[in-house]
Amino acid sequence: MAKYQEQELRIYNSLSGKKEKFIPINEGHVGMYVCGPTVYSNVHLGNCRTFMSFDMIFRYLKHLDYKVRYVRNITDAGHLEDDADEGEDKIAKKARLEQIEPMEVVQRYTVDFHNILQKFNFLPPSIEPTATGHIIEQIEIIKEILENGYAYEINGSVYFDVVKFNETHEYGKLSGRKLEDMISNTRELTAQDEKRNPQDFALWKKAEPQHIMRWPSPWGDGFPGWHLECTAMSTKYLGETFDIHGGGMDLKFPHHECEIAQSEASHGNSPVKYWLHANMLTMNGKKMAKSTGNNILPNEIFSGENDILSKPFAPSVVRFFMMQAHYTSILDLSNEALLASEKGYHRLMDALSLIDGLTSSNTSGIDMPAWRQKCYDAMNDDFNTPVLIAVLFEGVKFINLIKEGKAQVSETDLKILSETMNQFVFDVLGLESTTQLTASSDKLGGVVALLIQLRNEARANKDFATSDKIRDELADMGIQLMDGKEGTTFSIT
């Protein structure tokens, strides 16, 4: 029997505003789409939190024995600086500033994105399609929307007619907005505007002569609007209607609202059964933003090279920290919060390292199946990881009681304890056991200690090429050096 048949998963659906029983369209299978990054800069920690929430959801669905097709795209064209279809393409702008090809920008930051996600122990999605790889599919959808009368062409651009669409459909149903309110709150169109209404959005934009990312279309050379790629790729790989669509809260409007409109206007079906939105990460109580300096990159946390934190933190500690909040709640990052998480993480790992050495008895003083069900109940309640972690700490308590001879469990119960702890900590939460080695603990530790010493000497001689080389090549092997107040330590992931 598959685990999903024994558990009742309930998910908060942003579309209905309610927790609903999860019933996939095809029994045993789940199709899930998550809006991926626009690859024009290093991935932010806030974005990492969003993707990590969906990685955890992907992991739990797999744990429940669902066959999951998880599609997370890469936006490598069409994302303009301004949501109102104005401004430069984010990638083209970066390419111009750095005097490199747009695809070099895309390559560089796609590699960075993957590296960071790998450090955080993400599972790769089933398909990771790119916008530029699906131009033909996007053009086909525009043709359908035009044929159905919900779009218009003007000067080589095509716009979605929101007002026309809203006559027969409900634009704004996901974000809870009414078109009339949006209209009364927006500026009047000026004579230069091509749009019929300010709410209309671009499906295809004509490329000006200087625009380098361009493709031929029935309307002339141009590029697709940002909202369109997700409709094209989700429909292609998951079908006209699929189970789960996820993304950050900030994408609900206009991006996801436009995705719904595009699907309904092209093939007539609502695209998604369950809409899930992950909340944001703040730092020291304030919104994270590059412009204010209230910002930190993942690598700056791992290496300790920043002014905000007192020491470096391993990726698994940061992951554990993020899992301690529900994915729909705002989470605040601070030095204190990370220090507390690090303590909790080590307590969990220490207990896990004791499990194999525990001995069973003939009787059982703990109702282990009931405790295991509490782990499932937590996750079945809209992936409630903070409650799950509290239940796992009950498991830590059991482990310590058994170790000290203060509680007895049967062989079967001990097996349940061990299996459940390992499955939820490693498979579902996606934590890794980071082994902190001291220099004397084994030969590898000795070798790394020697390299740390050579790196310190190089740094003292201002030979930063050598010191960086030692750090980076060790990092490539999965050995993370962390510079702190008491010298350099390392972790092996």
Ligand SMILES: [Zn+2]
């Ligand atoms: Zn999207």
